[in-house]
Amino acid sequence: MKHFFTFFAVILFSANLSFAQMLTPTQGNSVDTEFIVTGDFFQDISINIPMVFNGDETTNLVWEREIQVFQDGWETAVCDPVLCYSPFVETMYFEAEPGMEFEMQVHLYPRGVEGDSARIVLTMYDEDNPDDKYYFTYFFINSTISSSNDLSSRGIGNPILYPNPAGDFFNIRNNMNVSQFEIVNVFGQHVFSANYSSSESIDVSHLRPGLYFVKLLDDQNSIIRTLRLNKK
Structure with missing residues (x-):
């Protein structure tokens, strides 16, 4: 069975906007892409974020990688405009x-290992101004339906939110078996949870607008599927 990973890249700004004005992503503040993970040991999942350096003079840009949530057996690596580095390189x-256009890439190598999720933070800053950072x-996020909960094999459609x-x-x-x-936010933090009845609507009026993930679970507390929810 193929496994589906939905990959989200969300760009967060530091409180000091001076550096945010120096470094501009050319595709906006978020990227949302879906990948099919086939179980191939050598499969590479990567995302490119093109950006422009708007500084007034030539400088050294530093990047640092922080792995916050990760699956044992997975690897990750970073490519900057100069080189693609080995997984053990955490900063360069x-x-x-001025005016330089370039791309930063973060790679995930699942190495054939199934997993639930990963969260990686790439921090960038001017070497001369380390307090002004860009995140x-x-x-x-793994949105696979596990084999034990394979609804499609029973003629039941995959759950969707509407x-x-x-x-x-x-x-x-x-919603059978849910x-x-x-509900968790984009940081993976718990927002709220509850038992579910198929006849009820879920009240999210208290949530701020933005992107959330909804984990649907069965009566054994096993995840059936994880779905995206955009709150207006």
Whole structure:
């Protein structure tokens, strides 16, 4: 069975906006891409974020990688405009000239190992101004239906959320076997959870607008599927 990983890259700004004005992502503040993980040991999942350096003079840009959540057996690596580095390299720098366009890449190598999620933070800053930082947070979320909960094999459609984006409420379609749910934010932090009845709508009026993940669980507390929810 193929395994589906949904990969999210969310860019977070530091409180000091001076550096955010110096470094501009050319595709906006978020990237949302879906990958099929086949179990191939050598498979590479990567995301490219093109950006422009808007500084007035040539400087060294430093990047640092922090692995916050990770699956044993997986590996990750970073590529900057100069080189693609080995997984053990956690920080490096490169020279950036005014108006320079370049890409930063973060790679995930699952190595054939199944896993739930990963969160990697890439921090960038001017070598001469280390307090002004720019954060890229990469989320790998496994949205696979496990073999023990393979609904499609029983002729049941995969669960989906609607409406999505949601206002004050959302519903779950194809909700057979869903006994409870948990909502987490883009940091992987628990927001709230509850038991689920197929006849009820889920109230999210108290949530701030943004991106969330909804984990659907069965009566054995096993995850059936993890789905994205956009709150208006």
